[in-house]
């Protein structure tokens with residue numbers, strides 16, 4: 001039986017996963033390491049390359065886990081998606097509190113960001129295939145105000161110009177890495193009110209950056225979907241990819257998972273209730289994967305964790321509880337989504 005990575009290779013498509021370094025190193029959980037190596041040709045650190053992980057105390061770096069991921073990828077002949085250089089979440093406490101209490105000025109903050117990007121990208125120069133340079137910079141229609149805008153810590157303190165700066169700094173530190181803007185809720189185009197379409201907003205941003213000569217190479221579409229929202233539309237997903245590639249950009253699905261609400265009493269294994277969810281989840285994985293396979297600019301398809309045993313979803317969505325978002329169940333048995341992905345890779 002062929003692995004996802006082997007089947008992906010036939011199309012020149014990398015099949016990737018996010019990796020939790022603590023689990024990868026857990027001798028009591030060997031299956032995780034085996035599957036991370038055998039099924040995937042690309043890896044992303046789920047948390048280990050985020051700023052709070054790398055520099056928990058100002059000026060003292062904790063490279064251990066990130067270095068281990070890089071070594072693991074090398075051992076297993078895998079590419080790496082670097083995640084993430086600039087994001088408003090998982091920033092070190094010293095940075096956010098310094099800004100809040102005024103001890104870090106705007107000028108210093110900008111210099112700190114430049115230093116962070118330069119330090120991290122230089123350390124892994126030549127080893128990272130795609131860097132998520134800027135992550136989730138754009139608001140959603142459900143935010144306040146509902147008109148789409150640049151949101152979060154960095155826009156608030158530095159203004160939206162930080163985006164162009166970040167790409168330039170990253171390029172200077174590793175000219176060969178592909179530099180991505182990464183976000184969620186940009187998987188489809190034409191699905192809602194055009195004036196408030198996040199895909200369109202990100203497209204306009206990318207077009208502007210390209211026009212200014214900013215070194216951006218790709219758009220990462222995260223792909224955190226949920227079966228309660230129904231099935232994504234193949235044509236709308238293809239349209240979103242095509243919009244971005246029309247700007248001369250590569251694309252990638254970077255964090256795919258398809259969660260379900262776990263109504264009371266429903267547990268994995270209760271086939272009558274579970275099957276429709278497994279089916280709906282698989283269908284959405286398949287819509288994204290097929291759109292990627294049909295578009296030569298789509299370079300990789302990464303799942304955000306591959307087993308329900310270790311997924312961010314249950315910890316994040318508790319009211320109502322959600323889960324069952326990945327392609328293997330809690331016992332590392334492949335789910336319908338896994339088989340459907342294989343079928344897509346075989347028949348594409």
Ligand code: G3I
Pocket residue numbers: 046047089090135222255312
């Ligand atoms: O490391 C501590 C541990 O020491 C402590 O005991 C434990 C108790 O809560 O928390 C651990 O930290 C958690 C960390 O994951 C590592 O497991 C944090 O609480 C938790 O908030 C953090 O969640 C991560 C989340 O980003 C936070 O922003 C998820 O694992 C990670 O999957 C998720 O990933 C993001 C992408 O980077 C960007 N796109 C969205 C995606 C999903 O939110």
